[in-house]
């Protein structure tokens with residue numbers, strides 16, 4: 001008699017996009033999948049909320065490389081178009097360099113972009129296509145060598161594509177060097193390198209290869225989703241559940257239980273134990289090692305991990321229409337030195353860079369009639385900055401209230417919005433301490449581990465613990481990195497690895 005095959009039980013900690021994308025694929029491969037999420041809502045950083053008629057994304061607002069999501073649905077035998085609409089945003093964004101200045105519009109149309117640049121610097125404009133061509137080599141190399149593949153075996157390191165990609169990444173200097181080789185105008189240098197903040201780093205501190213972020217934005221465009229990007233996570237959770245995944249919210253994992261060098265399940269804060277044949281932690285990797293695993297059980301814990309920056313957020317429900325587009329950036333004239341203060345001196349910038357997202361410009365239903373939803377993101381030092389106290393009150397004011405006022409003043413000064421307290425119908429503020437508490441991000445590092453050279457490609461913590469054979473990781477702080485499409489690659493890669501390493505997990 002043939003023994004019936006019992007599906008292997010996979011427990012996934014966290015319902016961020018990494019956890020959800022892994023769950024949806026693993027269940028299709030025949031695993032019995034449970035997702036345990038500590039928060040009441042799914043999506044992690046890719047979640048959203050509505051209040052008083054205003055709808056906000058909590059984190060991501062710019063969808064790059066939308067084809068990666070199309071491919072995710074195809075992997076499940078589905079068409080993305082049957083679930084989600086993607087809307088291109090053009091111009092991609094408006095960049096302001098000072099109060100009342102004419103903005104530089106970033107465009108995904110190369111000819112238009114060249115003419116926009118010419119108004120700022122004719123000589124820089126001439127270099128634009130050569131710059132894009134070089135950035136494309138980084139994109140092509142990273143895509144084939146690192147992003148879409150596991151790189152953990154010696155044979156992976158020896159693949160010619162990996163050797164040549166690594167030579168390019170390691171030998172081309174920083175992302176800032178890459179931009180400065182083609183452009184002289186400080187405003188254009190800033191406009192093509194601030195995208196490093198999308199992954200929480202200064203362009204001076206990360207390899208030139210990260211120029212690929214700006215390259216995909218400049219050539220494939222920036223996209224949005226009606227109702228907000230968080231709908232991607234909701235749809236993904238629906239698809240996963242319909243496929244048979246058991247998603248439980250309000251379930252905080254206390255520890256991953258090990259027996260010798262093997263995971264046997266997870267303990268929850270509610271006192272229950274969930275057994276598992278394998279565990280995938282989608283909780284951010286530094287947090288997973290610091291809080292869910294015994295200290296010093298892994299070589300990863302002995303490494304000094306470098307966190308990304310954090311973000312100070314204001315989500316404002318504004319009672320009137322604002323004269324701005326969907327994506328607006330305010331970049332200080334001393335852009336690169338202000339980043340030095342933020343990343344190296346860990347000081348709060350006095351003249352901070354600010355990103356404004358106004359989703360109701362694209363989708364009016366995201367705000368009441370005649371109102372606008374305004375999302376304000378300011379990169380700030382993570383909680384390693386001991387001198388910044390976000391909680392304590394001094395002389396009747398907190399750091400939060402002081403910084404909030406500085407940010408509002410700057411927005412009003414630069415964009416002439418005349419935004420008054422009486423215009424604000426709803427307000428929520430999120431500080432680095434909140435990122436830490438709400439999403440288990442160590443040091444409140446909003447974008448997870450920083451993508452420095454030492455934490456990129458095969459130096460980034462990989463998606464399986466080096467010692468524990470049935471403990472996997474998925475998400476922004478593991479290989480290959482942060483951002484929606486890149487975390488989807490992380491999910492694809494970990495699923496591939498799990499299937500390769502657990503052939504008996506597939507029944508029939």
Ligand SMILES: Cc1cc2nc3c(=O)[nH]c(=O)nc-3n(C[C@H](O)[C@H](O)[C@H](O)COP(=O)(O)OP(=O)(O)OC[C@H]3O[C@@H](n4cnc5c(N)ncnc54)[C@H](O)[C@@H]3O)c2cc1C
Pocket residue numbers: 013014015016017018019036037038039042043044045046058059060061062063064251252253254282283284311377438439440446447474475476477481482483484485487
């Ligand atoms: C403000 C902001 C703006 C961003 N903008 C963009 C953008 O425009 N475009 C883009 O592509 N990317 C952007 N990103 C990055 C993107 O959001 C992330 O890379 C991605 O969402 C990370 O997904 P994840 O699955 O790795 O982790 P997470 O979304 O952090 O998911 C991890 C989940 O694990 C849960 N969890 C943690 N600990 C436990 C526990 N003990 N028990 C149970 N559950 C637990 C958490 O609650 C969370 O739901 C932005 C991020 C932020 C914060």
